[in-house]
Amino acid sequence: MSMGVQALLERQEGIRVRVESSTAQALSLARREPQAAVIVISPTLTVDNKEELAQFAAVSKVVFLAKGENTHRSLEALALGVRAVLSVESSAEHLLQVLQTVIAMDAIIMPFAARDGLDQIAAARGSSALAVRTSETLTLREKEVTLLLTQGYTNTEIARKLSITPTTVRSHVHHLLKKLGAASRAQAIALAYETGLIGTIERQLVRTQ
Known part of the structure; x- marks a missing residue:
């Protein structure tokens, strides 16, 4: 897989690729020489290697x-x-498309298989006290931005849907991260589902319409 990806990116796209089989060496390189993106392939690391994944993401x-x-x-x-x-069964072409999107835009991408899990988490959490308290700290516009973030929209797409500028969207996202105590958009999305915040926001927005 790694050699096929390397060949596609280097020969067809002209993208310089470094392949490292050692997690420690790859992390050292990423820290020493900032990379546009890092591709982590299981089983070198799995979902259970949380510390290592967090270090790469940082x-x-x-x-x-x-x-x-x-x-x-x-x-x-x-x-x-x-x-x-x-x-890992994704084609090299699909990986290339996702890689280009991640590098070019501030986007979050997940498999369709994970969507049902998100809905189940939101339904199970309901309107927890934490979710209600957190929602009370958000402005109406911040709630709208939060909902669109969890639906996978980019800043540019959110700006179009809400008829505001991308700069204003970035400002809202910045405030959201601070209020949620999240270090990234991905963490904010995860927290919105895990705490039941997204369900609370959806119900509140329906009542305002």
């Missing part, structure tokens, strides 16, 4: 290729700061 945009049976756990990886989760 220094670069991480695209994580997980085993098919673990793609439903994508939310766990996103909560660590990973930008995209794909199955």
Whole structure:
């Protein structure tokens, strides 16, 4: 897989690729020489290697290729700061498309297999006291931005839907991260589902319409 990806990116796209089989060496390189993105392939690291995934996510945009049976756990990886989760069975062309999107835009990408898990988490959490308290700190516009973030929209798309500028969207996202205590958009999305905040916001927005 890694050699096929390297050939596609270097020969067809002209993208310089470094392949490292050692996690320690790859992390050292990413810290020493900032990379546009880091591709992590299971089983070198799995969803259970939370510390290592978080370390990579702290220094670069991480695209994580997980085993098919673990793609439903994508939310766990996103909560660590990973930008995209794909199955290791994905084609090199699909990986290239996701990689280009992650590098070019502030986007979060997860497999369809993880979507049902998100809905189940939101339904199970309901309107927890924490979710209600957190929602009370958010402005109406911040709630709208939060909802669109969890639906996978980019800043540019959110700006179009809400008829505001991308700069204003970035400002709202910045305030959201601060209020949620999240270090990244991915962590904010994970927290919104895990605490039941997203369900609370959805009900509040319906009442305002």
